[in-house]
Amino acid sequence: MSGRHPVWHYDGRSAVRHDATITYGPQGFEMAGEGVAFQSHRWADLAYRGEKREGALYGLKSDAGWQIGLPDPLPDDLRGFLPKPQRYGGFIDKIGLVPASIALVVISAGVIFGAIKAPEIVAPLVPMSWERAMGDAMVGDLGGRICETPESRKAIDAMVARLGSKGEPVEVNIANIDMVNAVALPGGKILIFRGLLQEAKNADELAGVLGHEIGHIRNRDVMVSLLRQMGLTVILGGANPDMAGALSSLASASFSREAESEADDYSIKLMQKASVSPDATAGFFDRLSEGEEELGQAAEAFSYLSSHPMSEKREKAFRESKLPGARHTPVITAEQWRAIVDACANDPDVKEGSDLMF
Template sequence: MDVSGLWHYDGRTAIRHKVDLRTGDDGFSLIGDNVDMGPYRWSDLVRRDNSPDGPVYGLKDKAGWRICFAGGVPDAIRDQLPGPARYGRWVDQLGFWRASVMFLAVSAVFALAVFKAPDWLAPNIPFAWEKQMGDAMVGDFGGRFCNGPGGQAALDALVRKIDQGKPAVRVHVANIGMVNAVALPGGNIVLFRGLLQEAKSPDEIAGVLGHEIGHVRKRHVVQALMRQAGLSVLLGGFGGNGGGYLNAMLAASYSREAESAADDYAIRQLKSARISPDDTAAFFARMSAQEAKLGEAAAALGYVSSHPLSQSRERAFRQSKQAGTAYAPVIDADQWAALSDICHNDPKVPAEDSLFF
């Protein structure tokens, strides 16, 4: 069977040839002047695009080779020609269902990689890089750290009592009324004034601070930041975006496993320093009661929004108490008074700005 009215590009020159097509048993040949006659197999044709003259077909592995049935495709050979793309070239080649299964598998692997990336990457981030990022975040507090007489010395003494790890953590008190504490990259921890006002004893602060130090020692901080702010933390660095990452850190929450590991660290440190865990358990119980009473409004408490509480956490601290152990306060009464009033006794600290966060 001969089909006339085709145009053809051979892929070697820009000359359009007028050709006829002659069908064979399992393919076709082209008839015309100065053209590659073939034969070609129908299965080697691929649908390229459309022209005003009709559908255009190419040849596999031969760039620029084209034929077009300018006079229309005869019904006798229509079934031999590849149809138009339905979903996209590679989807049509694989088939819709096979491509769908492959897409779901690739998506699942990608989602797992993104979810697990912080766990894999965070422990291998150089501490010097993490410290530089943490210092940038600390600087974003804009001088809101309190330094009332004796307050920082009392806080430093408390920290030394519950943690002798290296590198040493640096703890500050910010003049912010929210009941919260946040661990920042590079071993920086910030207690908010509201937490000191809420605490009934220095031992409560010791337990909460021990928990935050646990996050630092376990490298949970960068993990949480990466989950909240994304891999841009690594790809984009921290230059010019310290405030954005600080807000991300404040909004971040740790996984149940990370919270449990930080609690375990705090319990071990309290035990080693002979500090009663009862006060920390009492703090958790009080926060849980306020959360239950206030419902969604409890987010304003800060601590319960970023540190999920549970009866099991409170129970873990209570059950860690050792009978017959002589416990003593982590710091004395005078030191606790200085720490409690560290912001009130500092005339230079800026007043709290509710719009800061």
């Protein structure tokens, strides 16, 4: 035995505080004091319990109530024998705060990357019938906000048939929502918003957008996005309920840039096969890109960050897709186009939608 140090001691049976002295060596220590049964313990049986104002607290692994406190300052040899203090817990104390933080950042980044990438592999394996059931449960009839007349239904069907996409049937509807947008939803559903119809000059302009949304469905992008959102919600939400919603929807609400470009390519191929002119769609993007020009250099930078390719680039892609010697005809007749545009005005029992929904 090499040294002595005063301790205070609670035996865990009663609240009486004992002042005692330990006599210690490399293997362990003996404790004696008034009202304390003489006892000896090995260092290996001791566990760090925390810091008190007078000094560090240690307990016995085998006895939850037993504890000793060692008043500061501790002699160096005693400090060397005692169990190492725990600050952050577990392996962080072993390898240090900074290395542990770096390792954890790498692991977390890997987990998030996995949650973003894995759905691209998993989504095609989900049966379309499941997705369809999910889509029905999630969307329903949009609370009566779908515009439809017998003429508009025929016209839309004619347009989808003309584009002639192979695969499971898609369900295209017009939503009474004042936004220049169209969305692909789970279960092969496509919604065209009323605002887009008002902005488009003719049916060929709509054909490019419709082809694009059909592309998302054929590429299973909707399922990818859905799985991504679920994955991120579980990963971030298990521990951080308040942050999860905001972050995961931010990270997964829109399709990736690659998915957008691929959907454009798909749309271009459909239009080439169907002999529909891509010029109208290009013109549509041209009009949209006018707004972006004012942003200039900044828009260029932001297009890397935002999910949609810049309208200017999309316009170019459509414009240059024209095959030499191709003979184009309008995708549907002017009458059919009018039936689509006026569907919301002519549908007597449609409800007005809020644009906050999407």
